[in-house]
Amino acid sequence: MKYTKYLSLIVLLLVVLSSCNKDKNNPGYDYMGDHDMYYTKFYKAYSPNPVFRDSMTNQLPVEGTVARGSMPFPYPTASIGDRAVNQALAGVQLINPIAATDESVAQGKELYNIYCKVCHGPSAKGDGNLYTSGLFPAKPTSLVEAYVQTKPDGEIYYVITAGSISGLMGPHGTQVQPDDRWKIINYLRSISK
Numbered sequence: 001m002k003y004t005k006y007l008s009l010i011v012l013l014l015v016v017l018s019s020c021n022k023d024k025n026n027p028g029y030d031y032m033g034d035h036d037m038y039y040t041k042f043y044k045a046y047s048p049n050p051v052f053r054d055s056m057t058n059q060l061p062v063e064g065t066v067a068r069g070s071m072p073f074p075y076p077t078a079s080i081g082d083r084a085v086n087q088a089l090a091g092v093q094l095i096n097p098i099a100a101t102d103e104s105v106a107q108g109k110e111l112y113n114i115y116c117k118v119c120h121g122p123s124a125k126g127d128g129n130l131y132t133s134g135l136f137p138a139k140p141t142s143l144v145e146a147y148v149q150t151k152p153d154g155e156i157y158y159v160i161t162a163g164s165i166s167g168l169m170g171p172h173g174t175q176v177q178p179d180d181r182w183k184i185i186n187y188l189r190s191i192s193k
């Protein structure tokens, strides 16, 4: 009876020691290993998948998902009629989310110089090099005059994204990121006549 204590101690020690394992490639025994407790079942992006109904691992994002940094642009741009209606609509519906701080205006100026100056000119009067050199035939609009300055931010955003109604200025939506379009607008406001 007196040895039972020692015996159980030895048994316990054996159990603990048997869990140690010299072979690093063998994980040893595991408890409920078959029930995803230790080993996650994972699927590679392009491997078939028994979990989803369409058997594909790669799933489309949920409908209506908006990617970080992007802004939905639910305005058709295909025809002149579309653009005329939607430019006005965007002017009413789209609100500039970027405050016109010194920083955003300075960034807007840099972006303007990259994307717009070549046509609209260094001080946005419509006298960019591409036009004055004769290489681009359509006269770019002056952006400092009331004609543009009285348009709401959303309309200018529309023009940058989808181009002008006539199509003489092409869309710049693929080059200029949504936030950058608003910064350019903040800059244009700061140089209004």
Ligand code: HEC
Pocket (backbone or CB within 6 Å): 112, 115, 116, 117, 118, 119, 120, 130, 136, 138, 139, 140, 141, 143, 148, 156, 159, 160, 164, 165, 166, 167, 168, 169, 170, 172, 176, 184
């Ligand atoms: C390739 C030359 C070119 C580039 C680059 C360009 N524009 Fe234009 N832009 C034009 C021309 C040409 C017009 C006149 C188009 C018309 O009357 O339909 C115009 C017109 C506009 C108008 C007036 C649209 C209206 O409703 O009448 C705005 C605002 C404008 N541009 C802003 C910009 C901004 C901001 C950028 C830079 C992101 C830019 N443009 C880049 C050529 C250009």
